[in-house]
Amino acid sequence: MDIEWILAYLMLGAVVGFMAGLLGIGGGGIMVPILTALFAAQGVAQEHLVHMALGTSMASIVVTAYSSLRAHHRHQAVLWPVVWKITPSILIGTLLATWVAALLPTTVLGIFFSCFMAYVALQMILNIKPKPSRQLPGTVGISLAGLSIGGISAMVAIGGGSLTVAFLTWCNVRIQQAIGTSAAVGMPIALAGSIGYMINGWGASNTPDYSVGYVYFPAVILISVVSFFTAPVGASLAHKLPVGTLKKVFAGLLILLSLKMLQTIFMG
Structure with a gap:
């Protein structure tokens, strides 16, 4: 891998980890559009662009999810009975969705993500x-x-945080416990999603070297190593910066990145 790609993946990991720690969101919203553009620039086949981005993003979330799970468990904010009840169906839903995603063309996946x-x-x-x-x-x-x-x-390569927190708070679970339980649920989602994209992408032609199915491991390693260290930095600033304003800025960034992803898919 050329040095410019190594630096690009390291920078992506730094941003993803920092934003995850600061705003408590997963990195899929940032990673998938940028990975799509990076893979396109590296010459990955058009029909695999979004599949590779989703699978690689899912695998990159595993380390962050584990770190977040441990932190919330130490603060006794995880409702483990809920985790044990919801995890089997989470695994089934995630694995089924990776199978469906593997059958869909890149354009459909890109539109759904956006x-x-x-x-x-x-x-x-x-x-x-x-x-x-x-x-x-x-x-x-x-x-x-x-x-x-x-x-x-699994279809949008997120750890499920926004969905799980919304469901639990709707069910009158305190926000601190909803966030902690969501962090614990994010781990099986990331693992099942990674395995699903590896299995369902097995045998796909024209994928990059050192890929397993739709997971490109050089990118996973580089992103994960850096995000592991930048996530705590973001978390430490969460109580010092205007997070409400930052969320609105981040929302605007998500829209721009999604539009960029659509441009990459339809216009190259």
Whole structure:
């Protein structure tokens, strides 16, 4: 790999880790559009661009998810009974979604990703939050929620944080515990998504060297190493900077990156 690509992946890891720590969001919204552009510049086949970006992004989230899980567990903010109930359906939903994603053309995946990120950005700008209106459902209800969270997360390569927190707060779970439980749920989503994209991309032609299915491991390693160190920096600044304003700026960035991704797909 040329030095310019190494530097690009290191810089991406630094930004992703910092923003994850500062705003408590996963890196998929940033990583997928940028990885799509980087892979296109590196000559990855057009039909695999978004698949490679999604799979590589999912695998890169694993380290951050594990670090976040440990931190919230130390603060006793994880509702482990909820985690054990929702994880099986999360795994099923995530693995099924990677299989569906592998069947879809790059353009369809890109449009779905961009539309979902526009929805997330709008939520941030308007500060839309579900009002607590009920208690946690039983096993069936939690399982259905897990299928949905896992499925959408795999299709857009996010750790599921925004979806899980919204679901739990809607069920009257305190925000601190909702965030901590969401962090714990992010780990199986990232692992299942990574495995799913590796399995469903197995045998795909014209993928970069050192890839396993739709996961490009040189990028995963470089992004993960740096994000592991920059995430705590972002977290330490979360209480010192105007996070509300930063979220609106980040929402605008998400929209611009999604538009750039569509440009890369349709115009090269």
